[in-house]
Amino acid sequence: MRIALLLTGLLAACLSGPALAQASELVTLSTGFAPDKLGASTTMEFGFKVAATGGAVPSALINVDLHLPAGMELSSSTLGEVTCSSGTLMGDGVGGCSPNSLMGLGSALVEVPIASEIIRETASVAAFMGPSENDHTVVLFYTEGVAPISAAFVFPGQILPDSPPYGGRLDTAIPVIPTLPGGADVSVVSFRSTIGPRHVVYYDHRHGRRVHFSPRGISIPTKCPPGGFPISAEFSFLDGSHITARRAIPCPRRR
């Protein structure tokens, strides 16, 4: 039975290195650019892993606020040249959206304790350009699991203004996903995704023929600040704990 839930989620910036919350969660982040070249059109890669001390299922993640590097240039990007709506995704899945609305790909792992077992499920993640909200760019993350539970979720992340050294923040509130009555909530324990043209194919019609092409990604700044491109992420959990992790994407090596 397909379980369809509408979530508000967020794509988390990745930083290598663990961060501790006041409670028992531990977050490990990773991030990068591909290609890794100043001024180049690139694919941003993000990921995080959440663990609870003692091997228990961590508290459900309810909000992620990702602060993105300043100076990244969006105006030359052609990612998401078509929009797709949450309703289309929930009703028809990724097949209901134009390929030219796809912005990135990834995966997620969720856990839920049931009785004495921990049920784990891996889900695919696809990022789409959504309709704007309050004059803010929206990225829709469509997450679909198959087994042991067939479930699909859509979380829209809004790109909002930020303060230096960041150039914008992708803010998502993640609603609690209940399972069995009286049972534990679903917990996202890992998430990774890209925003960029890697493995993304667009289509156009030229001279009566359908042709495929690769969209232009967001551009890396032409100058790297000392210490690398700063990224931070703030994670909030259902148990009231919070984690803030700050790192930097290393400056590209000179070639």
Place this chain on the structure above:
Amino acid sequence: MKVGLLRNHRAVILLSLSIVASGLAAGTASLDTAALATTGFPGTSTLHGKATEARRLTVKETAQLYQVARHGAQHEEQGQGAGTFPYPLTVTYTAGFTQATVSFVVHGKGGAMYGQGTPAYHVEGSTAYFNGSLSVTRGTGRYAHATATGLQLKGTLNRHNFALSIKVTGQMSL
């Protein structure tokens, strides 16, 4: 006798002082501000030329522009203005996640106007949107005294071909 002379002297002195005082008063009243200034009268500043009032102007401007160059992250667009300033227009911009940095030049007759702003920027499908304020910061020739703050900019950018459409409204001084 000496007392009488002293009194007369005092009277003469007092009368002289009063004449001088009235003369100064009369003289001051007869001078306009510019003249006072040119004589260096204490407390005035030096003025040159003829004073003119700045002309207030209501700006209603639209333009269609096309990309002519790209220098790294900076895009250069050119087009023809319509409305208050029907002249060639050059706009350069860069755009991050939520904000753009815009500068422009209006190539008017007998001079040019320069300005800039940092409007909000967002993307939805094939269109990007600018929304915010601009300022006129300087001018040349007949626009040498041009100035404006808080001009409202609304713009849309075609993300395929970088065709830019803008509308600017507000008040300025020339």
